[in-house]
Each structure stands twice: as C-alpha cells, then as structure tokens.
Amino acid sequence: MLNRVYNFSSGPAVLPEAVLLKAQEEMLNYCGSGMSVMEMSHRSKVYEEIIYGTEKLFRELMNIPSNYKVLFLQGGASTQFAAIPLNIGNKSGLVDIIGTGMWTNRAEAEARKFCAVNVVATSKDKTFTYIPETKREDFSPNADYVHICWNNTIYGTKYTDIPDVGNVPLVADMSSCILSEKIDVSKFGIIFAGAQKNIGPAGLTVVIIRDDLIGLHRESTPTMLTYEIQAKNDSLYNTPPTYSIYICKLVLEWLKDLGGVEKIQEINERKAKAFYDFLDSSKLFKATVYGKDRSIMNIPFVTGDEELDKKFIAAATEAGFVNLKGHRSVGGMRASIYNAMPEQGVYELVEFMKKFENK
Ligand SMILES: *Cc1c(COP(=O)(O)O)cnc(C)c1O
Numbered sequence: 001m002l003n004r005v006y007n008f009s010s011g012p013a014v015l016p017e018a019v020l021l022k023a024q025e026e027m028l029n030y031c032g033s034g035m036s037v038m039e040m041s042h043r044s045k046v047y048e049e050i051i052y053g054t055e056k057l058f059r060e061l062m063n064i065p066s067n068y069k070v071l072f073l074q075g076g077a078s079t080q081f082a083a084i085p086l087n088i089g090n091k092s093g094l095v096d097i098i099g100t101g102m103w104t105n106r107a108e109a110e111a112r113k114f115c116a117v118n119v120v121a122t123s124k125d126k127t128f129t130y131i132p133e134t135k136r137e138d139f140s141p142n143a144d145y146v147h148i149c150w151n152n153t154i155y156g157t158k159y160t161d162i163p164d165v166g167n168v169p170l171v172a173d174m175s176s177c178i179l180s181e182k183i184d185v186s187k188f189g190i191i192f193a194g195a196q197k198n199i200g201p202a203g204l205t206v207v208i209i210r211d212d213l214i215g216l217h218r219e220s221t222p223t224m225l226t227y228e229i230q231a232k233n234d235s236l237y238n239t240p241p242t243y244s245i246y247i248c249k250l251v252l253e254w255l256k257d258l259g260g261v262e263k264i265q266e267i268n269e270r271k272a273k274a275f276y277d278f279l280d281s282s283k284l285f286k287a288t289v290y291g292k293d294r295s296i297m298n299i300p301f302v303t304g305d306e307e308l309d310k311k312f313i314a315a316a317t318e319a320g321f322v323n324l325k326g327h328r329s330v331g332g333m334r335a336s337i338y339n340a341m342p343e344q345g346v347y348e349l350v351e352f353m354k355k356f357e358n359k
Pocket of ligand 1: 011075076077078079103149151152153173174175176194195197
C-alpha cells in the first residue's frame with residue numbers, strides 16, 4: 001500500500017497520484033534520454049519539447065487567444081505583485097484594486113512602492129467573507145490596471161462575475177483556482193498564478209499576458225521581472241524552473257485526459273456542494289462564507305469553540321485527513337479541495353465529520 005493521506009493543504013498541495021507515479025517512472029531516464037528531466041539542459045531539444053508542450057496544453061485547456069503570451073517564471077505569485085506595477089503601472093501611475101483579504105493587501109503594499117493605489121472596494125468590514133460589488137463608475141477611467149484576486153485562498157471567497165472595468169486592463173491573481181473552472185481569458189489583461197496550489201510544484205509561476213501589455217515597463221525594471229524580455233525569450237532568458245514545468249505538463253496531461261476544464265469544474269462543483277451541504281446542515285460545524293461568493297477550492301469552517309477545533313483537527317489528522325488547520329489569520333479549519341483532491345477524499349472527510357459530530 002502507498003499509505004497516502006488525504007491532504008487538504010492550501011499549498012503546496014496535493015498532486016494527482018497518476019502524475020507522481022509517472023514522474024517516478026520517468027525519474028531516472030526521461031524518454032530514452034538516459035537522464036532525469038532535472039539533469040538536462042534547458043536548451044536541449046528534449047527539454048524544449050517539454051516547455052513548449054506545456055504552453056500548448058495551457059493554450060488548449062484554457063482556450064487562450066493567440067494575442068496572449070504564456071510565461072513560465074519564478075519567484076511565486078508574490079513576485080508578480082511587484083512585477084505587474086513595474087511593467088504596466090507607468091502611464092498614469094494609478095492602480096485600482098479590490099480588497100478581498102491578505103493577497104490583495106500584499107499586492108496593494110507592493111504596488112504602492114511604485115504607483116498610486118486606489119482601493120475601489122473592500123470586504124474588510126465583514127472579515128473578507130464576501131466579494132464586494134462594483135460597477136463601472138467605481139473604477140478610475142485612467143487607471144493603468146485593476147487588480148483582483150479571483151479566489152481568496154485564505155477566506156474562501158471567489159468571484160462569480162468579472163467586474164466591469166471598462167477599457168482598463170484587468171489583472172487577476174488566480175493562484176488558487178487556475179484551471180478549476182471555465183474562464184474567458186480574453187476579458188483579462190493578465191492572469192497569473194503560483195503553481196503550487198492547482199497546477200504543480202512550487203517554484204513555477206505562470207503569467208498569461210495580453211500582447212499590448214508587453215513592452216510598457218519602466219526603464220529601471222529588473223531584467224528578470226521584465227515581461228518583454230521573458231516573452232521574447234520564450235521564458236528561456238535564464239534557466240527556468242525546469243522540473244516544476246515538467247510536473248506541470250504532467251498535471252495538464254492528466255487534466256486533459258480527464259476531460260479538461262469543463263469536466264473538472266463539474267467535479268469541483270460537486271465536491272464543494274457536498275461539503276457546503278454538510279456544513280449547512282451540521283449543528284457543530286459552520287461555514288464562514290455564505291451565498292454566491294463561496295469558493296469551490298478553499299472551504300474555511302469553524303465549530304465556534306477553539307478547543308473543539310483543535311480536538312477535531314487532531315482527530316482528523318489521526319484518521320488520515322491532514323492539513324485542515326485554518327490560516328493563522330482566520331483560525332478554525334480550512335479544507336482546500338483543489339483539482340487533484342479526489343471526490344472520494346471529500347466524501348470520506350464529510351463522513352468523518354458526521355461521525356465526529358455525533359460523538
Ligand atoms: C498562495 C497565494 C499567493 C502567494 O503565492 P507564492 O507563490 O507563495 O508567492 C498569492 N495569491 C494567492 C491567491 C495565493 O493563494
């Protein structure tokens with residue numbers, strides 16, 4: 001037996017078992033090359049097939065229009081919080097942002113180093129348990145871009161509609177939801193995501209950027225943060241995170257085999273519904289987010305009693321349901337049920353919670 005647990009970690013997170021097994025199989029000798037992907041030159045023919053193949057799969061699965069570039073970068077989503085203003089915050093120097101918790105706070109703080117930032121709306125008043133409504137008039141018509149976080153990993157909220165920002169480029173942090181549901185890429189200027197939630201190992205950051213937003217960087221932008229240089233060099237200006245990109249390719253192949261984004265969205269919605277339905281019927285556990293803004297990837301919940309929360313987490317860990325502790329800023333519990341979390345894992349966790357409640 002493999003002795004694998006059900007891992008509800010928010011990130012780095014569970015990967016499909018089939019992907020890990022395939023990586024194991026190819027570890028010592030990738031496709032007859034006689035070496036591991038980790039050991040090969042990023043300029044070799046065999047590696048080029050991996051990186052270009054990964055891009056092709058992204059384009060196919062997300063239906064990315066041809067006027068967008070797909071970049072494979074490093075530094076995590078957090079580095080993009082600085083790279084974005086340095087690259088596209090230089091016309092009016094004004095950035096609009098919708099505040100939905102820690103990840104937009106971090107993006108805001110970083111943007112303030114280079115730009116003026118206007119917080120258009122925030123859900124701070126209710127501890128970020130909802131997505132603020134906005135209308136086109138709320139946004140600055142001359143802003144260089146509008147920043148949002150599509151799925152808030154910590155508070156468990158997600159957008160259901162794309163905010164109407166007029167002609168201003170919309171920039172979305174999709175670190176914890178990329179490829180979890182159908183998204184119309186053409187409505188965004190930039191979509192970016194750290195890989196370690198839904199698409200692969202930490203160390204890889206994916207940036208999907210519309211052509212016209214490339215080349216707008218300020219003179220002083222560090223080379224490695226300059227989209228134009230990364231785009232011109234097909235993300236091979238320096239050594240990219242080669243192994244993380246390879247695992248990402250395996251994850252995308254797994255997703256494609258499964259039936260693509262439409263199929264995984266259906267599965268994700270089923271998993272989330274099962275979990276929320278239980279929480280809404282439970283007398284012990286309560287969700288912290290209500291209504292349409294509930295995330296289908298990250299589900300925070302509480303008992304209302306910290307001691308009992310601790311007991312539950314300990315009992316769950318013992319039973320093989322691990323990493324259910326909530327984010328340190330929220331407390332309670334959180335189940336992250338990304339693409340790679342099997343449906344069975346969610347149903348078994350719900351069963352376990354029912355039993356815990358009855359006891
Ligand atoms: C995890 C996460 C980040 C931070 O990602 P790093 O890769 O650690 O920099 C940013 N935004 C969201 C929405 C996240 O979930």
